[in-house]
Amino acid sequence: MITGNLSTLKMATLPPVLAALLARPEHHLAALSAHDDGRIQPEGESWFCTLSPARTAPAATRHTEFHRQYLDIQILLAGEEIVHFSCADxxxxxxxxxxxxxxxxxxxxxxxxxxxxxxxxxxxxxGEAHQALCAVGEPAAVRKAVFKIPLAMLEARA
Structure with missing residues (x-):
């Protein structure tokens, strides 16, 4: 698990392929926030991004998930949320x-x-289990961008 902020991207010390992807002007906070909801997948790219509104909820009501083939890059565009996670496989x-x-x-x-x-x-x-969209206090509206990066993309450029 890695965390950071788009405005201080270099501090996150991301793998080069992820740093380059998030550093693109179209992936800055203002650009993503201005983008319409929906899926972004540039032609010829294996990664994609989904922009959408959501609602936080008490952690006891949220599911916990993990993936086998994709990395999740979850960027909060508006609102506030808590994400619970484990570093265990x-x-x-x-x-x-x-x-x-x-x-x-x-x-x-x-x-x-x-x-x-x-x-x-x-x-x-x-393999990293995570429980997103947990409420900070009362449930509230948020907006997120979720990038799905195929593991093969990191391995091919390592």
Whole structure:
């Protein structure tokens, strides 16, 4: 797991391929915030991004997920949320695949949390269980950009 803020991107010491992707002008906070909701996938690219509004909820009502083939880069564009997570490898835990590469953990162990505000991002590698969209106080509206980066993209450029 890596966390940082788009305005201080160099401080996150990201792998070069991720740093280059997030440093693009079209991925700055103002540009992403101004972009319409929906999916972005440039022609010929294997990564994609989904921009959408959401609503936070009490952690007890939120699911915990992990992925096997994709990294998640979750960027908060508006609002505030808490994301609970574990640095342990969840790929050996019992989980249900609800969508392609979306595995839901029944009894997660999430000893860590990060509070996100606009411009903050968190990156989860395959196997890192995370529970996003947890409310800070009362449930509230947020808007996020979620980049899905195929693991092969990092391995090919390593």
């Amino acid at each position: 969840a790929r050996n835990q019992q989980a249900e695949e609800r969508k392609p590469d979306l595995f839901i953990v029944e009894r997660p162990w999430l000893p860590h949390s990060v509070r996100l505000q606009p411009g903050d991002f968190v990156i989860f590698y395959p």
